[in-house]
Amino acid sequence: GQNIDQPTEMTATEGAIVQINCTYQTSGFNGLFWYQQHAGEAPTFLSYNVLDGLEEKGRFSSFLSRSKGYSYLLLKELQMKDSASYLCAVMDSNYQLIWGAGTKLIIKP
Amino acid sequence: ETGVTQTPRHLVMGMTNKKSLKCEQHLGHNAMYWYKQSAKKPLELMFVYNFKEQTENNSVPSRFSPECPNSSHLFLHLHTLQPEDSALYLCASSQDIENLANYGYTFGSGTRLTVV
Numbered sequence: 001g002q003n004i005d006q007p008t009e010m011t012a013t014e015g016a017i018v019q020i021n022c023t024y025q026t027s028g029f030n031g032l033f034w035y036q037q038h039a040g041e042a043p044t045f046l047s048y049n050v051l052d053g054l055e056e057k058g059r060f061s062s063f064l065s066r067s068k069g070y071s072y073l074l075l076k077e078l079q080m081k082d083s084a085s086y087l088c089a090v091m092d093s094n095y096q097l098i099w100g101a102g103t104k105l106i107i108k109p
Numbered sequence: 110e111t112g113v114t115q116t117p118r119h120l121v122m123g124m125t126n127k128k129s130l131k132c133e134q135h136l137g138h139n140a141m142y143w144y145k146q147s148a149k150k151p152l153e154l155m156f157v158y159n160f161k162e163q164t165e166n167n168s169v170p171s172r173f174s175p176e177c178p179n180s181s182h183l184f185l186h187l188h189t190l191q192p193e194d195s196a197l198y199l200c201a202s203s204q205d206i207e208n209l210a211n212y213g214y215t216f217g218s219g220t221r222l223t224v225v
Contacts, residue, residue, distance in 0.1 A: 004151065033213055040221075042113070042199070045213030087152070096165075097214070099151040 002026045004100035006088050011106045012078055020073045020086050020103045028093020034062055034073045035087040037102070043087055046073070075105075083107045112136045115200050115217035123225055124190060130220045132183040132200030138215070139205060141183045143175060146197040146219070158183060190224045197221050 003025045012018040024032070031050040035043040049055055049064035049071060061074040075082055088100040113134045122128050132141065143155040157165035158177040172194075174186040183200055200217040 008149065035213070035216075040218070042216040042218045044216070048213060089152075096154070097152075101149055101151045 002092065002098045004088055004090060004098055006086075006100040006103045008101070009104045009106065011108060012075075014078055014080060014107055014109050016078050017074065017076050018078060018105065020075070020088075020105065022071045022073070022088035022100055024069050024071070024088075024090045024098070024100075026090045026092045026098050029066060030091040030093065030095055032062075032064055032071050033087075033089045033091070033097070034071075035089065036084050037087060038084045046086075078107050080107050080109070113200055113202055113215050113217035115198075115220055117220055118218065119221045119223075121223045121225060122187070122190065124192075126190075127186070127188040129187065130185040130198055130200075130222075132185075132217055134181055134200075134202040134215070134217075136202060136215060137204065138202035139180060140203045141177065141180070142201040142203075142214070143183065143185055144199040144201060146199055152199070156185075187222075190222075192224050195222055195224045 006022045031048055033048050034046040036046050037043040047062040049062050052064055052066055054061055054063045059076045064071045073086055085102040085104045087102045089097045091097055116131045140159045142157050145153040145155055154167050155169045156175040161177050161180055172189050176184040197219045199219045201214040203214045
């Protein structure tokens with residue numbers, strides 16, 4: 001079967017760095033997405049990785065290793081507004097998105 | 110405002126009621142989706158419409174009935190629901206596969222549905 005695993009919840013301190021991991025087993029691979037979802041709001045697109053390596057966008061970076069079925073989202077200089085759920089999703093060979101259950105990130109002052 | 114608008118934001122309905130959820134996008138996207146989001150569970154794809162044609166029905170019970178009158182509007186008609194159907198229902202749209210790398214899917218804010 002197809003499976004996406006990510007931690008249920010993480011806690012970090014304002015100003016620090018946090019890494020949210022995602023491992024996957026899917027039928028084929030056409031890219032991996034990270035989305036941010038604040039409570040009661042729409043998920044918003046953060047990043048898309050299809051090749052191995054690190055993609056940086058400001059304070060957020062996303063890494064992919066296709067051989068290991070592994071990705072992480074790195075958040076630097078954490079701000080209180082970064083408190084949200086972070087969703088990992090993989091596009092399989094049929095271009096269907098397979099979603100993880102999300103990681104709830106709690107930022108403490 | 111995300112570009113995808115869903116109404117209502119909140120809905121409480123009895124098990125014998127009939128109601129409809131509405132989704133609207135004016136982003137020029139060609140594909141629209143209904144997802145179910147339950148607490149601590151992955152997003153569940155329900156239906157996919159591409160150029161107004163339904164291309165995916167992910168084994169959804171018949172008490173959920175989608176309608177796509179045009180490429181900008183998507184409805185989800187609900188009848189005789191069960192309490193376990195209580196969840197956040199999200200609508201999303203996308204342009205095409207080539208643009209997913211830059212923009213991904215655009216989601217609406219969802220309808221929080223409670224079945225009593």
